Amino acid sequence: MKTSANKVRKGRKFDQVLEGARQVFLTHGFEGASVDDIAREAGVSKATLYSYFPDKRLLFMEVATTQCAVQAEQAIQSIDFSQPVQNVLRQVADQMLGFILSDMGQRIFRVCVAEADRFPDLGQKFYQSGPDHIRTVLVTFLKNAVARGELQIDDHNLAADQFVELCKADLWAKLVFGLRSTFTDEERDRVITGAIDTFMARYGTKT
Numbered sequence: 001m002k003t004s005a006n007k008v009r010k011g012r013k014f015d016q017v018l019e020g021a022r023q024v025f026l027t028h029g030f031e032g033a034s035v036d037d038i039a040r041e042a043g044v045s046k047a048t049l050y051s052y053f054p055d056k057r058l059l060f061m062e063v064a065t066t067q068c069a070v071q072a073e074q075a076i077q078s079i080d081f082s083q084p085v086q087n088v089l090r091q092v093a094d095q096m097l098g099f100i101l102s103d104m105g106q107r108i109f110r111v112c113v114a115e116a117d118r119f120p121d122l123g124q125k126f127y128q129s130g131p132d133h134i135r136t137v138l139v140t141f142l143k144n145a146v147a148r149g150e151l152q153i154d155d156h157n158l159a160a161d162q163f164v165e166l167c168k169a170d171l172w173a174k175l176v177f178g179l180r181s182t183f184t185d186e187e188r189d190r191v192i193t194g195a196i197d198t199f200m201a202r203y204g205t206k207t
Contacts, residue, residue, distance in 0.1 A: 008062060009052050017042045017052055022063045030060050030107050057115050061122045064108040068130035071099055076137050085150050085204075086196055092138055093167045093192040099130070100168070101175065101183060109176075135160055151203045159203055166195035 020042025024033045035056065039046045053059035075095035081088055099105045112123040138160045145151040153159045169191055174180040 007054070008058055011048075011052060013042075013044050013048055014052055017044055017049055017059075018063060018066065020044070021059050022067065025060060025063055025107075026104065029103075030056075030111060033060075057111060057122070060111060061108075061126065064104070064111075065126050065129040067104065068099070068108070068126060069133070072130035072133045075099070075134065081141055081144075085145050086200065088141060089163065089196050089199065090192060092134070092163075093195060094188075096134065096164065097167060097171070097188055097192070101171065101188075106175065106181075135164070138163070150205060152205055153203050159199075162202075163195060163199050166198055167192060169195065 017038075020040075021033070021038045024038045024041050027033075028037070033056070035046055035049065038059070039049045042049065049059075053062065075098075078095065079088060079091045083091070100109070108126055112126055115122055139156050142151060142153055142156045142159055146153050146156070171180075171183055171188070171191055
């Protein structure tokens with residue numbers, strides 16, 4: 001695809017192109033997905049595809065951010081915020097790690113890093129579409145837990161960020177540097193349990 005333009009244009013078959021691209025990217029990945037395959041799957045001409053997305057990376061990021069937004073909303077809806085704090089934190093951690101350790105999550109991250117210079121807005125768009133949405137919900141939950149006397153937190157935003165980073169301990173670095181590509185449920189549970197224990201030791205109500 002052309003790389004001189006970086007503007008997405010919408011039209012009558014925009015959603016059709018997006019769904020076709022989603023199917024191809026999920027099957028073949030970013031590098032393995034060809035323009036011909038995407039156009040064929042979407043049932044449109046290459047000219048139509050080009051008119052909406054002048055660069056394959058833009059198409060991938062549109063698919064990724066849309067998918068991320070959907071998954072973020074589904075994740076939030078699946079969390080029972082009426083449960084005790086530790087239970088809610090475990091649900092948040094499970095949902096978050098499920099995405100960032102997934103094949104799609106890894107591909108999105110790598111494209112964002114690789115294209116940061118040419119398309120600096122892509123990473124921001126992805127972050128806002130999913131991770132920031134979940135972060136906002138987590139911050140709200142922490143504030144409510146503090147109001148109920150279940151947690152003691154002065155900086156809710158920092159606490160939310162710290163919990164997210166704790167949940168990535170050991171796993172994320174190995175993933176990013178190519179040491180591992182998958183993790184067992186036991187390995188994930190070990191990290192999540194440690195994150196919750198550490199978080200509660202710092203912010204739990206002292207009795």
